[in-house]
Amino acid sequence: MDNSINGNYIESVQKIFRQYKNLGDKAIEQIEEDKIHWQLNEDSNSISILVKHISGNMLSRWTDFFISDGEKEWRNRDEEFINDLENKKQLLQVWEKGWHCLFSVIDNLAPSDLSKIVHIRNEPHTVIDAINRQIAHYSYHVGQLVHVAKQIKSSEWKSLSIPKGQSQAFNKQKFEEEQKKKSI
DSSP states (O other), X not given: OOHHHHHHHHHHHHHHHHHHHHHHHHHHHTSOGGGTTOOSSTTSOOHHHHHXXXXXXXXXXXXXXXXXOSSXXXXXXXXXXXXXXXXXXXXXXXXXXXXHHHHHHHTTOOGGXXXXXXXXXXXXXXXHHHHHHHHHXXXXXXXXXXXXXXXXXXXXXXXXXXXXXXXXXXXXXXXXXXXXXXXX
16 A cells, blocks of 8 residues: 555544544533433443543553553453543543543554554454554444433433434535635
């Protein structure tokens, strides 16, 4: 793969990861501190648990990314599913720590890094495969986080995408904006 395609891939994944972080940020922002531990039932995850798990995975996968297995010996994945963050401030610290670890790698990738081999649970992955695996994993859990936040907020939820019933108006606005750009 030529370096311009590899460079485009890196820019694309940086954008995708930032979009999912932003989506999670906006969902968490809407939740009051006393609701971060809310669970639909005993087998469901709270926002607190989802943040701990996402961050725990990020810290394990992205710490020493090129030199050690992505499943670190110090990680205790089972503890990530204990609903024990004390408050929203601590939740946000855990959330930011995970994303900081991820971006410290993603933002410093070179096109030549993408064909290197890294290991996750002793399985070899190209860097591209490892990144794609993590995009899928984080988008899955951020989607869960948004869903839990929507359940908590109910009718007070502020949509993070196109609100129901407003697709035509949104599309019209987007196409009009594009037409204005072309006429300038």
